[in-house]
Amino acid sequence: MELIQHLWEADSDTLKVVVGVALRLLIGARRFYRRGWGGLQHFRHYLPALVTLFVEGMLYLVANGLILWGLVGMIF
Template identity: 90%
Template sequence: MELLTHLWEMDSDGLKVIVGVALRLFIGARRFYRRGWGGLQHFRSYLPALVTLLVEGILYLVANGLILWGLVGMIF
């Protein structure tokens, strides 16, 4: 735990970008493997689709925010 805290404080901008890109890759892979022959995402029912898309949308926004925050920190 101390190692993660030390890394976060030491080079937090680069770590933010890496975590943001990793989140985007994770979400993209999940979306890719849910697609069927027609290119649409397939879910078992409406409620899991709604919850999954909501959580992934929020994580996608967080990932974009981390990437921007890290890049701005690197520049300035």
């Protein structure tokens, strides 16, 4: 735990970018493997589709924010 805290404090901008990119890759992979022959995402029921897409959308926004925050921190 102490190592993670030290890494977060020492090079937090790089870590923010790495975590943001990792989140985007995770979401992209989940979306990719949910696609069928026609290129559409397939869900068994409507409610899980709504919840999944909403949560993934929010995580995607968080990932973009982390990437931008990290890049701005690196530049300035």
